[in-house]
Amino acid sequence: MSDVANPALGAAVSAGPVVAQASIGQIFLEFLIIGATSFGGVVPYLRGSLVTKRHWVNDKEFVEMLSISQSLPGLNATNMAVLVGEKLHGALGSLAAIFGICLPGAVLMYIVGIFYRIHGDHIWITAALKGVAAAAVGLILSTVVGLSKKSLAGKFDFIFIALTVIAVNRLHQSVPRTLIGVGLLAILFHRPRNKRKESVAQ
């Protein structure tokens, strides 16, 4: 609402982030709220909070940070926290953001873990957990489909997906070996083709 009241601010919003800096406290609090409310996947909540509500990053930066987060090891949620925190307040910003986003879920799962250890073999709970686990499998599959639609560069990529699955599930190769082996193959396949001559010419 305040954006509407101030036309100058509104113009700045569309051009880029208004606030390039935020205090450690603000960063921690904002990520704490995301960490406590982001049921069912963090990314939409991150966008709503950081882009729409706070204007700490603009849409373009957000998408770019998300694509970096996805290619790096680490969860999207925590990598995004580190990247946005770094942009706003350097190393301390990163620390504040990752602590904030992890704290609520960590406390909750600590309690759930203790509760499950004590009551996990209650018949009601084992029955419910069978359904929960099956639903989680469906959820992961939908993530796989969503990512495939969004981030694959060509039909050939399905071969790399298949190779990865076969290596891990059928040939029982370790994840790092698969990651390096198939990863290198896929990176070489997507090697820069036309720009290569430029770098040779330089």
Place this chain on the structure above:
Amino acid sequence: MNQIPALVRVFAYLSLLTVGGGMAAFPEMKILTVEVHKWLTFPQLIHLYSVGQMAPGPNMMMIVAIGQWAGGILGALAVLVAFFGPTALLAFLVARLWKKLERWPWRTSIQQGLAPVSIGLLLAGCFTMAKGAIFGLETAAIAVGVLLILLQYKINPALLVLAGAVLGVLSFMPQ
């Protein structure tokens, strides 16, 4: 027996495998936490992971429960630092470097190449989990149902996992 050093080693290692998502590390997590260190059983691992999908925040917070079981509150803290520390540091360094790499032609190649591999790792993790989670018609129907609903409608996945709990009680409670 003090499990803290083993917890730190295992989870620092697992954290580096989570390319594309936490599920990518699942096959390795099963081997290390269930088979090698016997901190929990495979069904327990599946249950914790699945329940963790209903919690807010980063979706691998179930590791806290494994740390707590194996080493109490110190175990939980050790696991958190080991699992999130190394990748956070890496993301931090890359954040600084990334702008400078903007013109580096291999940057796009690496992103395009890692995309299918990370999707493959997620899928492989999913299959590993499905071996323990899908048995018989009811569980298969729940998984397929959740998948189809999520592909078709914009609905909060945590609600569907919760619905899975209700269906689980309806299907598996002894009469």
